[in-house]
Amino acid sequence: MLKSLRASFVFAVGFLTILPLPWRFEVLSDRDVARSAASFPLVGLLIGGCLWGCWALSSRYLPVEVAVFLIVLVLTVIAGGLHLDAIADTFDAIAARKSIAEKLGIMKSPTVGPFGVAAIVFCIMLKYLLLKTPLGTNAYALVLCPVVGRSCCVYAMYAGKSAMKDGLGRVFIENTTPWIFLLSLLTAISIMAAFGIRYLAILPACYAFTHLCVMAFGKLLGGLNGDTLGALIELNELLFLLILNVLQGFMCDFF
Numbered sequence: 001m002l003k004s005l006r007a008s009f010v011f012a013v014g015f016l017t018i019l020p021l022p023w024r025f026e027v028l029s030d031r032d033v034a035r036s037a038a039s040f041p042l043v044g045l046l047i048g049g050c051l052w053g054c055w056a057l058s059s060r061y062l063p064v065e066v067a068v069f070l071i072v073l074v075l076t077v078i079a080g081g082l083h084l085d086a087i088a089d090t091f092d093a094i095a096a097r098k099s100i101a102e103k104l105g106i107m108k109s110p111t112v113g114p115f116g117v118a119a120i121v122f123c124i125m126l127k128y129l130l131l132k133t134p135l136g137t138n139a140y141a142l143v144l145c146p147v148v149g150r151s152c153c154v155y156a157m158y159a160g161k162s163a164m165k166d167g168l169g170r171v172f173i174e175n176t177t178p179w180i181f182l183l184s185l186l187t188a189i190s191i192m193a194a195f196g197i198r199y200l201a202i203l204p205a206c207y208a209f210t211h212l213c214v215m216a217f218g219k220l221l222g223g224l225n226g227d228t229l230g231a232l233i234e235l236n237e238l239l240f241l242l243i244l245n246v247l248q249g250f251m252c253d254f255f
Contacts, residue, residue, distance in 0.1 A: 008036035009043075015168075016043045016150065018080045019050070033168070034175030037157055040150035041188040047078055048143030055139050064132065071142065072128050086230025087123055088116030093221060100222040104163060107227050123234055130241035133248060140195045141244055148203060149237040151188035152210040154181055156224060156232050160214040163223030173224055202243045206236045 010021055011033060054074050058067040076084060093103040095115040106113075112120075131141065158181040162170040192199045210232060217228050 008032055009039045012036040012039040012043050013046065016040065017047060017078050019046065019078060030171045030175055033171050034157075034177070035180060037154045037172055037176055038180045038183040038187065040154050041147050041184055041191055044147035044150040044188075045143065045191055047075070047146040050078060051075060051142040051146070052139050055142055068128055068131050071131060072124060075127075075146070076124075083230040083234045084120050084123065085112075086227040087119050087234045088112045089227040090231040091119040092116040093227075100163075100220075103221055104225070107221075107225065123238065126238050127241065130238065130245055133245050140199070141241060144192055144195060144199055145237045145240050147188055147191050148206050148240045149233040151184055151203075152206050152236040153229050153233050154184040155207055156210050156214050156229060157181075159211060160224040161218065162225065163217075163221050163228075164225045167226055169224065169226030169229055172229070199244075202240055202247075205243055206239055209239055210236060 013019055013021055015036070051071055051074060055067060055071055058070050062070070089107040089109075089112075092113040092115050093106045095113070096103055096106055098106070154176065157172045157176040158178070160173055162173040164170050188203065189200060192203065213228075213232055213235070214224065217224055221228065
């Protein structure tokens with residue numbers, strides 16, 4: 001049992017990041033692959049810890065603007081740039097006035113269209129701007145942002161249906177059970193509560209947004225795939241930071 005859990009966690013880290021682990025990667029069954037989704041918030045915590053360490057070092061010796069830029073760069077590199085590629089493919093497909101089958105074909109294409117480029121640019125700019133204010137008070141946003149994004153991704157896997165007949169995204173979407181989702185949710189709640197109960201107020205809004213996106217992708221693309229799941233991680237990270245900025249503006253003493 002412990003060996004299976006470790007293998008699932010190792011797979012989750014390898015799937016979501018480029019971070020090396022001391023354990024050997026093992027080939028898993030579809031069931032074990034889906035089970036690794038329960039570890040997604042823990043992987044988010046691992047990423048957040050790397051960002052926090054980067055901020056602790058860079059903010060001491062560099063201007064805030066440069067330090068925040070490095071944080072955004074490190075977050076992009078840790079994910080291997082896959083989520084930005086996913087958001088580009090997703091927006092290219094949504095913007096296309098074509099059939100669902102043709103839109104899914106666009107998402108498989110190695111090229112990036114104008115809407116995809118714009119989506120990447122706006123995503124990076126927004127993340128940079130939204131990180132500056134929270135980091136001026138505390139660095140909790142760096143830890144919790146990746147946790148929320150990956151927790152919402154698991155909910156999308158559970159609530160959505162697959163638009164594809166193959167691919168790793170289909171494996172997750174078709175095999176994520178209620179228990180996997182609940183374990184992921186409880187893990188995310190525990191992590192956020194450890195940093196402050198007040199941050200939990202943001203989680204329901206991100207889940208509600210994810211549910212709306214799942215319904216929208218179902219109508220526009222016939223369901224979810226690996227690209228839309230990656231896009232949801234990026235979008236929920238941005239939403240978390242946006243809400244945190246708004247709440248800090250209205251309730252400075254509370255946040």
